[in-house]
Amino acid sequence: MNLRKDSDEESDNKTEDGTHSNVKLRPWSAFEFSGFRMMWLSGVSSSVTMQMRNIGFGVWLYEETGSGVMLGLLGIVQLVAQMPATLFGGAFADSMDRRKLITFTQSFSFILIALATVLLLSDQLRPWHIYTIVLILGLTSTLGGPARSAITANIVPTSHLMHAVTSNTATYQISSILSPLMFTAAYEFIGISAVFILGVITSVPATVMPLFVKLRYSLMEKDEKSNEAPMIQRLWEGFTFVRNHPILPGLYIMDIGVTVVSYYREIMPLIVDKLFRQGAWAIGPLTAANSLGGVAGSFLVLFMANFRAKGMLVLYATSTYAILLFAFGSLQFLPGNPIIVLVIGGAVISGLGMTDAIGMTTRQTTVQLTTPDNMRGRAVSFHSFCAMSANNIGTFEVGYMSSRIGAGNTMLLGGVVAVLVVIAVWRLISGLRNYRYP
Numbered sequence: 001m002n003l004r005k006d007s008d009e010e011s012d013n014k015t016e017d018g019t020h021s022n023v024k025l026r027p028w029s030a031f032e033f034s035g036f037r038m039m040w041l042s043g044v045s046s047s048v049t050m051q052m053r054n055i056g057f058g059v060w061l062y063e064e065t066g067s068g069v070m071l072g073l074l075g076i077v078q079l080v081a082q083m084p085a086t087l088f089g090g091a092f093a094d095s096m097d098r099r100k101l102i103t104f105t106q107s108f109s110f111i112l113i114a115l116a117t118v119l120l121l122s123d124q125l126r127p128w129h130i131y132t133i134v135l136i137l138g139l140t141s142t143l144g145g146p147a148r149s150a151i152t153a154n155i156v157p158t159s160h161l162m163h164a165v166t167s168n169t170a171t172y173q174i175s176s177i178l179s180p181l182m183f184t185a186a187y188e189f190i191g192i193s194a195v196f197i198l199g200v201i202t203s204v205p206a207t208v209m210p211l212f213v214k215l216r217y218s219l220m221e222k223d224e225k226s227n228e229a230p231m232i233q234r235l236w237e238g239f240t241f242v243r244n245h246p247i248l249p250g251l252y253i254m255d256i257g258v259t260v261v262s263y264y265r266e267i268m269p270l271i272v273d274k275l276f277r278q279g280a281w282a283i284g285p286l287t288a289a290n291s292l293g294g295v296a297g298s299f300l301v302l303f304m305a306n307f308r309a310k311g312m313l314v315l316y317a318t319s320t321y322a323i324l325l326f327a328f329g330s331l332q333f334l335p336g337n338p339i340i341v342l343v344i345g346g347a348v349i350s351g352l353g354m355t356d357a358i359g360m361t362t363r364q365t366t367v368q369l370t371t372p373d374n375m376r377g378r379a380v381s382f383h384s385f386c387a388m389s390a391n392n393i394g395t396f397e398v399g400y401m402s403s404r405i406g407a408g409n410t411m412l413l414g415g416v417v418a419v420l421v422v423i424a425v426w427r428l429i430s431g432l433r434n435y436r437y438p
Contacts, residue, residue: 030164035155035213040168042102043148045206047172049109051179052199053137054266055287057130059280060120060192062269064127071267072399077131079392081138086145086388090381091234093147094374098154102210105144110203112137117196142388146381153368153376154215162305162365169361170298176291184284238378247311247370248379250429251363252386254318257421259387262325262414263394265290270399275332275407276342289346293353300354301361310362311435317358319422324351325415332408369437 030036062071092101112133119125156164186194242248264271265287272282297317307313327348334341363383371379401410426433 028163028167030156030160030167033156033160033216035216036152036164038209038213039148039151039155042106042206042209043168043172044175045202045204045209046106046109046148047175048179048182048202049113049199049206050141051176051287052183052195052202053109053113055180055183055268055283056192056195056199057116057134058266058269059187059195059283060125061127061130062273063192063280068267068270068274068399068403070127071270072396072403073131074134075263075266075392075395075399077135078138078395079389081135082142082388082392083385085139085142086381086385088231088235088381089143089384090146090238090378091231092143093150093377093381094234096147098147098151098377099210099213099215101147102144102151103207105140105147106203106207106210108140109137110200110207113196113199113203117193117200120193120196142384145384146377149364149368149380149384150373150377151213151215153373155213156216158369161368163302165365165368166298166301166361169357169364170295170302174291174295176294177288180284180287180291182284183287184281187284188281234378238375238382241371241375242379242382245370245379246431247366247435248383250311250425250432251314251366252383253429254314254421254425254432255359255363256386256390257425258318258322258418259390260394260397261417262321262398262411263391264328264398264411266391266395267399267402270402271407274402276345277338278342282342286342286346286349289350290353293350293355294357296350297354297357298361301358308436310366310437311432314359314362314366315422315426315432317355317362319419321352321355321359322415322418322422324348324355325411325418328352329408329411329413329415332406366435366437 031040058071058074061074062068065071116125116129116133119129152164152168153161182198183195186198242252268283268287269280272278272280272286276282276286304313328345331341331345331348334344367379367383368376398410398414401413405413
């Protein structure tokens with residue numbers, strides 16, 4: 001891929017494709033680029049906003065209705081919006097200014113969370129308001145998601161791409177540690193209204209900062225014919241590219257198969273109530289434990305940059321995740337002090353976060369490394385389509401099954417299915433087994 005360099009100051013020791021030669025990269029090397037720093041700050045703010053919104057809306061809805069099914073319906077509502085939006089978001093990311101697209105879609109978070117806050121403070125908030133806002137934000141945030149992912153390759157050279165993706169994952173996980181703890185502090189000392197207000201505040205930098213980013217790496221020649229093609233044709237071109245790719249279908253299939261039966265994060269209020277028998281205060285520490293494991297997993301990937309069998313790394317991480325689901329479900333059989341069970345559960349959830357982060361980071365990097373820039377937005381969007389669809393279906397499936405057979409048994413069932421999915425992908429998708437980079 002031919003890249004154009006806009007900065008002589010940052011081009012020392014680079015080859016023609018924008019990579020650094022004979023330079024040992026430090027784990028935080030992506031932060032040397034100002035554009036990456038700006039997008040990192042925007043991404044962290046966006047992550048905190050999303051966490052405040054997800055936890056705050058979920059807790060309010062569960063306290064208002066007391067229903068795991070009503071809570072699980074949040075996943076179905078998001079799915080309705082996200083399925084088409086993810087695909088169109090990829091096409092937009094390949095034909096529009098990615099910075100402006102991110103800002104436009106992110107602005108809806110500020111407007112709608114602020115509206116929810118006003119309704120809450122005036123005692124006018126109702127479940128249908130939550131579902132409507134979640135529907136709209138599911139649409140807008142998903143339209144901007146592929147642009148946020150694809151722009152990484154436009155602000156750092158190829159040599160730094162894995163470090164940039166991994167740094168993003170790690171720092172977003174750090175925000176996912178801080179956000180639940182912020183939730184617990186705000187909820188316990190002030191109330192649910194403070195959680196909503198925090199979501200409004202953090203949405204401001206997430207919206208504004210992409211406008212100040214300068215793109216440094218882009219294709220020298222744009223495929224204008226492709227950009228002018230009808231939207232459906234561009235979507236079909238992206239689908240055809242992914243379908244014929246030797247690696248991506250295996251990654252997507254495995255992600256869907258495992259996540260649909262194990263996505264517990266969105267229904268944490270129910271998990272805390274039914275499995276751990278604790279109040280809403282425990283949501284923060286357990287969610288933070290999940291993110292703490294994610295940080296550890298992300299940093300582990302940074303130090304495994306020379307491990308060439310990237311496909312097998314995803315398989316190893318996902319199989320370990322599947323095994324940990326059995327430990328998660330087995331918590332229901334532990335006797336004794338509930339606080340001890342909570343601590344053990346936190347350790348298990350941390351392990352789930354770690355293995356999930358290793359798999360996710362490697363998947364995202366593989367998508368970007370094996371896709372040309374003029375197709376990257378659509379490849380990322382199909383990845384997001386699979387992941388978000390699985391997350392939302394999984395939210396409903398785990399919420400529904402937990403209401404029927406118990407949260408612990410639901411996790412045990414998820415472990416069985418996840419192991420079978422990993423074995424099937426390992427056996428049938430040879431491209432994933434054999435993928436090596438660099």
